Amino acid sequence: MTERNIGDVILKVDNISLSFGVMKVLDDISFDVRQGEIRSIIGPNGAGKSSMLNVINGFYHPQQGSITFKGNTRKQMAPHVAASQGIARTFQNIALFKGMSTLDNIMTGRNLKMKTNLFWQALHIGPARTEEIENREAAERIIDFLDIQAIRKKPVGKLPYGLQKRVELGRALAAEPDLLLLDEPMAGMNSEEKEDMCRFIIDVNDEFGTTITLIEHDMGVVMDLSDRVLVLDYGKQLADDVPDKVRTNQTVIDAYLGVPHE
Amino acid sequence: MIYRETGQFKSSYESDQALFPIKQDRYVILGVLIVTFGVVPGLLNEYWLNAILLPFLIYALAALGLNILTGYCGQVSLGTGGFMAVGAFSVYKLMIAFPELGFIPLVLLSGVITAAVGALFGLPSLRIKGFYLAVATLAAQFFLIWLFNKVGWFFNYNASGMINSPPMTVFGVIITGPEGDMTGKYYLVATFVALFALVAKNLARGRIGRNWMAIRDMDIAAELIGVRPLIAKLSAFAVSSFYIGMAGALYFAVWLGSAEPTEAFDINQSFLVLFMIIIGGLGSVLGSFLGAGFMVLMPILLKNIMVDGFGTDAALAAHIEIITVGVLIIGFLIVEPHGLARLWRIAKEKIRLWPFPH
Amino acid sequence: MMFFIEVTLSGLMAGVMYSLVALGFVLIFKASGIFNFAQGVMALFAALTLVGLMEKFNFPVWLAIIGTIVVMIALAWLIERVMLRHLVNQEPIILFMATIGLAYVLEGAGDILWGSDVKLLDIGIPQGAWGWLWDQGIYVEKLELFAAGTAAILVIFLAVFFQKTRVGRALRAVADDHQAALSVGISLNTIWVVVWSVSGIVALVAGIMWGSKSGVQFSLSLIALKALPVLILGGFTSVPGAIVGGMIIGVGEKLAEVYFGPMVGGAIENWFAYMLALAFLLFRPQGLFGDKIIERV
Numbered sequence: 001m002t003e004r005n006i007g008d009v010i011l012k013v014d015n016i017s018l019s020f021g022v023m024k025v026l027d028d029i030s031f032d033v034r035q036g037e038i039r040s041i042i043g044p045n046g047a048g049k050s051s052m053l054n055v056i057n058g059f060y061h062p063q064q065g066s067i068t069f070k071g072n073t074r075k076q077m078a079p080h081v082a083a084s085q086g087i088a089r090t091f092q093n094i095a096l097f098k099g100m101s102t103l104d105n106i107m108t109g110r111n112l113k114m115k116t117n118l119f120w121q122a123l124h125i126g127p128a129r130t131e132e133i134e135n136r137e138a139a140e141r142i143i144d145f146l147d148i149q150a151i152r153k154k155p156v157g158k159l160p161y162g163l164q165k166r167v168e169l170g171r172a173l174a175a176e177p178d179l180l181l182l183d184e185p186m187a188g189m190n191s192e193e194k195e196d197m198c199r200f201i202i203d204v205n206d207e208f209g210t211t212i213t214l215i216e217h218d219m220g221v222v223m224d225l226s227d228r229v230l231v232l233d234y235g236k237q238l239a240d241d242v243p244d245k246v247r248t249n250q251t252v253i254d255a256y257l258g259v260p261h262e
Numbered sequence: 263m264i265y266r267e268t269g270q271f272k273s274s275y276e277s278d279q280a281l282f283p284i285k286q287d288r289y290v291i292l293g294v295l296i297v298t299f300g301v302v303p304g305l306l307n308e309y310w311l312n313a314i315l316l317p318f319l320i321y322a323l324a325a326l327g328l329n330i331l332t333g334y335c336g337q338v339s340l341g342t343g344g345f346m347a348v349g350a351f352s353v354y355k356l357m358i359a360f361p362e363l364g365f366i367p368l369v370l371l372s373g374v375i376t377a378a379v380g381a382l383f384g385l386p387s388l389r390i391k392g393f394y395l396a397v398a399t400l401a402a403q404f405f406l407i408w409l410f411n412k413v414g415w416f417f418n419y420n421a422s423g424m425i426n427s428p429p430m431t432v433f434g435v436i437i438t439g440p441e442g443d444m445t446g447k448y449y450l451v452a453t454f455v456a457l458f459a460l461v462a463k464n465l466a467r468g469r470i471g472r473n474w475m476a477i478r479d480m481d482i483a484a485e486l487i488g489v490r491p492l493i494a495k496l497s498a499f500a501v502s503s504f505y506i507g508m509a510g511a512l513y514f515a516v517w518l519g520s521a522e523p524t525e526a527f528d529i530n531q532s533f534l535v536l537f538m539i540i541i542g543g544l545g546s547v548l549g550s551f552l553g554a555g556f557m558v559l560m561p562i563l564l565k566n567i568m569v570d571g572f573g574t575d576a577a578l579a580a581h582i583e584i585i586t587v588g589v590l591i592i593g594f595l596i597v598e599p600h601g602l603a604r605l606w607r608i609a610k611e612k613i614r615l616w617p618f619p620h
Numbered sequence: 621m622m623f624f625i626e627v628t629l630s631g632l633m634a635g636v637m638y639s640l641v642a643l644g645f646v647l648i649f650k651a652s653g654i655f656n657f658a659q660g661v662m663a664l665f666a667a668l669t670l671v672g673l674m675e676k677f678n679f680p681v682w683l684a685i686i687g688t689i690v691v692m693i694a695l696a697w698l699i700e701r702v703m704l705r706h707l708v709n710q711e712p713i714i715l716f717m718a719t720i721g722l723a724y725v726l727e728g729a730g731d732i733l734w735g736s737d738v739k740l741l742d743i744g745i746p747q748g749a750w751g752w753l754w755d756q757g758i759y760v761e762k763l764e765l766f767a768a769g770t771a772a773i774l775v776i777f778l779a780v781f782f783q784k785t786r787v788g789r790a791l792r793a794v795a796d797d798h799q800a801a802l803s804v805g806i807s808l809n810t811i812w813v814v815v816w817s818v819s820g821i822v823a824l825v826a827g828i829m830w831g832s833k834s835g836v837q838f839s840l841s842l843i844a845l846k847a848l849p850v851l852i853l854g855g856f857t858s859v860p861g862a863i864v865g866g867m868i869i870g871v872g873e874k875l876a877e878v879y880f881g882p883m884v885g886g887a888i889e890n891w892f893a894y895m896l897a898l899a900f901l902l903f904r905p906q907g908l909f910g911d912k913i914i915e916r917v
Binding site: 338386389390392393394396397398400401404405407408411412529533536537540577578581582583584585586587588589590591592595596599 | 655702703706707710712713714716717718720721722723724725726727728729731732736845848849852884887888890891894895897898901902905
Binding site: 078091098100128136171 | 275276467468488
């Protein structure tokens with residue numbers, strides 16, 4: 001691997017607690033993510049990993065704690081504000097716009113880069129037209145990068161699962177995010193597709209310098225890709241360290257093997 | 263063989279994004295435009311104009327509007343009749359108060375007023391969705407009709423509650439009211455509809471259209487890409503109401519010449535336009551036209567077949583017509599819920615492959 | 621004060637009438653997730669059939685009622701066969717539109733079969749002011765009291781049906797989860813025929829009550845539109861909700877009309893129910909008793 005270019009802390013999570021009614025989903029979680037690194041969050045099912053991403057993203061609002069992103073501290077924000085600050089995301093259950101084509105889905109990712117108002121759009125001349133073409137070029141670069149030219153006009157609802165995941169990644173990339181949150185990007189893929197996805201993630205980090213936080217269950221992938229790993233279980237933080245240390249951490253091993261804890 | 267796309271390579275994004283990228287489509291549209299503006303005016307007569315052409319065009323405009331809201335943005339609305347009424351009454355008051363502004367600006371203005379009203383009634387869409395939103399729009403429908411029936415200011419305290427269109431001219435030709443010139447009316451309405459169909463197509467293929475469709479497909483995910491649901495939904499309501507308001511204005515001033523709120527703009531009107539976009543095809547400009555044409559022509563055809571053809575009694579024929587509409591709606595929903603536009607696309611696919619079966 | 625009581629009672633009674641129609645909606649919605657716009661027309665159709673059997677074929681009342689029930693069951697079977705079966709996986713709005721189409725079909729058919737003039741419906745329900753209250757200066761229609769009683773019996777019967785019988789249990793299973801119900805061997809199609817039949821019978825009761833009160837005519841079918849606010853208040857999936865919602869709307873409408881109507885020229889009843897429903901939608905979309913709508917990402 002090339003020299004890792006890891007900078008300062010870009011995201012800081014402080015004492016986040018989240019409950020739904022009486023169910024405590026996240027209990028006093030704190031960690032940070034550095035610019036340019038690949039950070040993984042792992043843990044058994046139901047540990048609260050997706051919820052953590054949802055909090056960073058603005059979908060869930062924590063009862064306690066705060067998030068500092070690029071120097072701005074806030075307790076909660078709306079998802080579209082998070083998007084405008086440079087956070088992009090994919091979902092476990094694929095949140096693509098099923099009624100639109102691959103190209104259109106990726107173009108929607110460019111939404112925040114496009115500014116022309118209703119009037120010019122209605123006429124589709126001048127600034128609206130130029131903007132549309134510029135952003136089409138940007139979208140095509142991503143299509144190239146992800147090697148999905150052949151399906152660009154197909155409605156995404158008709159694509160196989162693995163390709164849908166790739167398109168979703170494309171849409172997230174289209175926003176040129178500073179922080180990319182990936183929720184189980186390799187779930188349900190065979191080993192060939194997993195290799196492809198791994199390669200894409202590494203390339204994104206290498207070429208664009210994007211900071212990546214991902215949730216993943218495949219330990220091999222996690223240990224290979226990540227700079228640091230956060231381990232959650234039942235909403236509690238078990239470990240937060242480099243992959244080698246986490247691999248040998250007894251508490252983590254117990255959690256995965258199901259040793260009951262008090 | 264006829265409809266082959268091979269050999270038509272696009273060498274720039276611009277040409278790929280053109281309105282009609284396939285050459286054959288361009289010829290068809292050119293043909294349609296020539297017929298619409300060149301051939302039909304020569305064949306006009308009162309019956310064709312008033313029974314078929316004007317309602318078709320005006321309803322197509324309303325259908326375009328509703329399609330923007332429901333087809334592209336996924337917000338169901340049963341308030342179309344009420345919003346058409348807003349357009350009609352706005353243009354009426356404007357024609358009386360500011361006749362010097364000219365008819366076309368007044369129609370546009372009435373569209374703007376309806377857009378504002380539409381955005382207001384669209385506010386609930388931020389908290390409620392789907393079927394429940396449809397109920398909220400029903401509130402708009404009933405309230406607006408009551409308003410125009412009850413509040414005298416809207417119909418200038420006229421004893422009958424009706425509004426009559428004063429004659430206004432465009433480029434020297436009388437358009438509105440009963441003395442309106444046939445050809446003038448036709449050209450005005452046809453031009454309006456053609457222009458705004460183009461606008462609708464432009465909006466749909468641009469950023470705003472994509473944002474609307476994102477809201478329709480998964481509004482939670484739309485927030486992810488920075489779409490503000492409030493802005494997107496309200497803009498859909500506003501643009502949609504703009505179209506529907508203008509359709510209402512033209513409906514009253516150019517086609518009917520006079521109107522009474524409960525008859526002209528009641529809930530049946532809302533259902534009618536909704537049927538048009540469902541049968542025609544949700545989220546499709548072509549579908550709006552096909553649906554409007556279908557729902558305007560069908561009752562006429564039925565009546566001609568039954569009353570003139572079989573000599574059926576008029577009342578009975580009316581009942582049979584109602585049954586047929588119902589059966590057709592159900593039939594379409596079962597067979598092709600994506601409407602005539604989808605059927606058209608399938609037909610084009612077949613033509614493309616002809617004479618090969620697949 | 622007396623006047624207020626009278627208006628309120630009158631509103632409650634009107635509300636019960638709304639509830640009868642709303643009940644039919646709730647049943648179908650609970651079991652199939654479809655909002656049956658044709659419910660109002662079904663009430664009209666049932667009433668028309670009843671009157672038609674009595675007048676054209678000279679059936680005695682009891683036979684006519686049984687005959688109409690048979691017709692409604694046959695209708696339910698037909699609807700399932702021709703329409704519902706083919707629309708199984710469609711979105712709610714498509715299903716809703718289909719029921720609008722159904723409403724049109726039933727309306728036209730009813731007109732052709734039994735004629736579209738207004739009909740008198742008299743099956744012997746007591747009418748006139750209720751003596752006891754009338755002596756105190758309050759006017760309450762005996763007919764409406766009878767309707768309230770009938771509604772109460774109907775609700776109790778339905779509650780027992782849903783909770784205690786096998787079919788009722790199956791209905792609740794289907795309402796919860798179509799797939800799961802199928803996987804334990806419940807036949808969706810049979811269930812739907814049962815539900816639409818029961819709904820048809822409820823529609824018949826509603827039709828009888830409304831028809832006895834104001835004659836059997838087209839406006840009966842417009843009651844469907846009024847039932848919507850009732851359902852929003854009560855919750856689309858709740859039987860007690862339909863009753864409570866109906867009464868709130870009934871009382872609310874009457875009070876608004878009497879006390880606020882004169883200020884704005886009257887006929888507030890046309891839209892008051894909807895505005896109330898709108899307010900509910902904004903603050904409590906699941907209604908008073910409905911199931912909370914949760915969205916997960």
